[in-house]
Structure formats: C-alpha cells, structure tokens
Amino acid sequence: MSSVKFFMIFVFLLSLSSSLFTFTIEAKPNYLNNVCSNNTFTRNSTYQSNLNLVLSSLASNANGSDGFSNATAGQNPNRVYGLFQCRSDLNTTTCQDCVVYASTEVTQRCPTQKGNIIWYDECLLHYSDSNIFSTVTTNPSHSLMNTKIPTDPTRFHELVLGLMNASTMLAANNTKRYATREGNFTTSETIYTLVQCTQDLSSDDCSRCLRQNTANLPNRNIGGRTYYPSCYCMYELYDFYNHNKTASPPPPPTTLSPPSPITRPTGKKRIASSVIIAIVAPITVSAVLFVAGYCFLTRRARKKKYNSFSDKIGLETLERRNTNAIVGFNFDGFLFKK
Template identity: 40%
Template sequence: MSSSTFVFLFLLSFLTSFRACAQNPTYVYRICPNTTTFSRNSTYLANLRTLLSSLSSPNASYATGFQNATVGQPPDRVTGLYLCRGDVTPEVCRRCVAFAVNETFTQCPNAREVTLYYEECMLRYSNGNILSTLNANGEFSMENTQSITSNLVRFTELVLSTMNQAATVASNSSRKFDTVNAFTDFQTLHGLVQCTPDLTNQDCLDCLSRIINQLPTDRIGGRVMVPSCFSRFELYLFYNEAAADRTPQPQLNSAPPPPPPISIPSPRPGESGNSTVIVIAVVVPTTVIFLLLVAVLIFRAKRKTTAYETEPLADGDDIATAGSLQFDFKAIEAATDKFSQENKLGQGGFGQVYKVLINPLLTYFSIYINMLRLCIKTIK
C-alpha cells in the first residue's frame, strides 16, 4: 500500500469516527439498583430485547418525544418508555434513543429496573408498573461550579418563583414541558422543566415542585432529575429556544414605565387670538425683590471702596431707575383673570402657579433676564 493511500484511509477513518462521536448523545447519569437481576437465557431478557427494539424502531413516536410499551406477562413482564427533551428535534430524539438502547447492556448488564439519563433523552424500563405512576425516588442533582457571590436571597427567590411558574405551565400542558426566562442584574435566567406525559396534571406539578425545592440556588446553575420529571436552570441558554414552544413570560426586574406625556390644554372659550401654555407664573413678593436689590447695591458699594476695581461699569449696565424693575400688578391680575381658581395650576417653590397669556409671560421673563444680567455684570 502506498503512503498516499494509507494517509487517505487514515484520514477517512478519523473523520468518520469523529463524526460518529460528535453525534453521540451526552451521557449524564444512570440508575441500576440491581436489587433484582435476570439471567442471560431468561424469558425476561427476551421480552426486554423485544421492548427495546420496539422503542427504537423507525416507527416510534419521535415527533412527540415520548413513547411507552409493555411486553410479556408477569413475572417476566417488562414495561419501558423513553422521554426526549421537549426542545430537541425528532431526528435528535431518534438518535438519542437508539444510542441509549445500544448502551443498556453496557451500563446496566443484568438489572431488571434501569433509568439512563442523557442530555437529549431518558430511557427507562422495569419489571414493575411504571406507567402513569409518580416516581420521585433516586434523586440525582448537578450544580455549576460557580457560586452566587452577592444578593443570594434575591437570586434564590427569583429562581424558585421562575421555576415554579414554569412548573405550573408544564403541568397543565399536554407535553408536560415548558421553558422560561427571567431577567436579573443584566443577566438572563433560563429554566426548563419536564415530566413524563403519562402523569396527571397534579402528579406532574407535585413532582416538579418537589425537585425545584432541591435546586442548588446558591450556584449560577444546576439541575435535579428523578424518573418522573426533571428541572434545570442556568445563566446561559442551554436549550434550543427556537424549537421549544415557549409561552412568552413577563419581564422581571425591569425598569419602571416612563411617565405619561404632559398634555397642553386648549384655550378657554373666548380666548381667541392668543395661545395659552402651561407655565410657572411666579408672583414674586415685593420683599424678595427689595432684598435682592439691596444685596446688589451693597456689593457694588464695597467694590468701589477697594483698590482692585480698575474700570467703571459700562453704560446701560447700571440700574437706571427704580421703575425699571417694578411689576405692573394690574397686568398680572388681568393675565390671570384676577388670580382665579380656574387658572391656578398648583403651588411652586416661590408661590402659586397660574396659567397666563403668552404676552405677559414674555414680559415677566424679560424682567428676570434683566435682573440676572444686572447681577452678573455687577459681580464682574
């Protein structure tokens, strides 16, 4: 054999093996009590082979992800089922079940009662009646290695409430399956719960409630599995979200809704020709204006007595007359309809708030601007 042919055959064998390995389901756990066993030439073994062949046949119900069967008569009767995770495709389900069937006699060679867990499916059989019967024994749990370092109580409450919400939805559905999302601290909590569909709604809810309380909520992820149901949560998306027929869940810990927009009222009847707006019409007491003017004059007087003043104020920046800062009370009274209660909007930090016409509003704003301008120039 030439070297090139050898290399080609080696690569072909390697790629074929790699592809087959990549398609293998991920093994998780097994339950093989070995309390009762069977011999290699027993009737039970023959019935078991028939059962496993039926469950892994091309005509099995991979689209529904669940099937059960019973073969033989007591004491050699065997009952079995498979359950594929609710978010996997029928083809992934078929491959997982076929792989589990082939692994049965390797994982649990002589046991009459076996449960094999894979990421994508579960295979179970027994010499007892396991159909439509709640079994929460043989609990198996796994947890993420990373612990919750802050807000443990809050995180625990979120996990339990979210997973119990999913359990309620799953128990009332025909598939006995649900996934759920919740949002916390800029991260998304992903959860998945599932029961075998042969359980009643109440049995499914009881099973899920029991194992949800056993979840390792002090970690950022974990799962608990029993023969009749399982649950899992993570801070990353571990299931096929597109394939899971998930009911949208309300967002938790979301920001509060924005405040409603402020509406602008229409003019009152008879106020044609002038638009009205909502403004803060501040009726400033005469005392405040007087104190402000006194403070400005005192400050200017002190500056003139020091040697640091280098130039006089420019023309027009000084206070020309006292009348330039006086308010026309009659104009304010007319603009607010004599301070009527209909025009009153509320109470502000400087007095009562009224709705006024646009022209008086501009007048008052110009007064405030002039006052501010004079104070700035004076300080400079």
C-alpha cells in the first residue's frame, strides 16, 4: 500500500502546483506607467525600513479595504506616506492582486527613490516622503489615446464633455468617488465613460481634480484616458467596465450620422472562460488520474495477495498428497510400500 500512498501524494502536489501556477500568471495586472521622484534614500536606511512597512501594510489591507487604503510609518525626516486606489467596478480579489503585485514592482522600478506613483488598469499605488493624503495631486500625469478620429470630431467632442461632466457630478457625490455614464453616438455606437478619485478626497476636491483632468483629455479621438495621482478619467467606444458595480443612470440617446466602423482593441478586460478552463482543467485531470491510479494499484495489490494465497494452498495440498501416498514405484519398476 506504500506505492498507493506515494501516488496519492504525488497527484495532490501536481494538482496544487498546477493550479497555483495558473493563478499566478492570471493575477498579474496590466501595467501602464510609473514615475519616480528625484529625492533618494540610502539602502538599508531607516527610510527604507519605513517604506517596507508601508508597502506591507497596503498589501495586507487590500483584502478588505473596499478599494482604498492609506498607511504611514516612521517620524520626520524618515516618515513615509502611502496609499492605493482600485477601480471601483472591480472585485476584491482583482484589487488585492493588483496591490500586492504593485507593492513589489514599485520598488524594483524605483529602488532608491523616496516617492513613486505607479498606474495599472486595475489600481494605482502612490508613496512619498511628504503628506499625500486628502490632497489633490495632478502631477505627474499619464495619457493614452486611440489614434482613430471620429467622422464628426466636433459633435463627438461635445458628447464626451457632456458625459464627463455628468460623471464628475455623480462621482463627487458618491462615497466611492466613482461614476460611469454612457451615451449613444449613433444608433449602433455607444460612448462609455468612467471617472474615479482617490476616496480620501473631499467632494469639492474630487470635482476639481476631475474637471482639470477632463480638460486635458485627448477627447477628439474615439478613445482617451488621463491618469493623475489623485484621479483619472477615461472614455472608449467599447464597453470596458463592469456594470454591476456602477451607480450611473443611463443618459438619453443622442444620434448623429454613422461614423466609420469601430476597431475594438484586443485583450482581456475581464476573466475570460479560457482562464476558468485553465484553472479547472489541471484539477480535473489530476482528480481523474488519482481515481484511476488508486483503483489500478489497489486492484493490483489485491490480485498479488490472492495469487500468493493460492500458491500457498496449492503447495500445502501437494505436500498433503505426498504424505498420504501409500504406493509408489522405484527406479527398477518394482512395487514398494511405505
């Protein structure tokens, strides 16, 4: 039975390692950009110890943070301030994965800088040697755009601005500082907008940050995004966020002349079915191997035991017959008796 136990342990470890490997790959967030500060610290210094404490705290808090958390460590001049903000349409697991990954990658990209802001599709992480809490920070920034131009740029620009202004009002009055709005560009095309502030900002500060952000959006293209440390705005001609966590009423449709066809960007936006299959498949295969192997080895062990028992019975019978024999032959062919 030792071989059976060994096989069981082997299959279990194979299944566990395959599942964890698949999960680790899929948990990596989509990196956008980062900016390091000019101030530096010495390795193995008090500031670095405080920074490690802050990053560790943020990573731990991501599990039940409702998408936002901040932390501090140390005393001036070695005090460190840090925070993270996840997109509010994402679930807790995605948020946690992003923050944990960011807390490691941020020190690799800025190993001795006292401040850093790093953006992903799923979250942002920001730390500094100065107080960044409840303060509007618009520098540095990062912008992305779709280079395609709509057929009617002026009307498209007006519609984007209207949706952004409506989203800004909703976000400023939402405790999560988050909102989305949608509007029809044509009968077959919809503009999707999303805005978010860090949740430590006041209503007025969030509104101010988003309005400044909107003013710098590349909004004459069919898609654009601008990221600040304190807020970000984005719009696309495709559905890029989860609707089950949005608190935005749909706007009345607005139609114009049909523009050129949309080229939707490729890539995953949510957990696809292929990801689920990749996670479940190794577990299922391992389970089947486990059952098949266990049945085979168990049957083999029983058969071996049965054959051994049968051989023993046959030997005892043969010995008993030899003992009870009365008549036999010698080598000369004469009868003899025992």
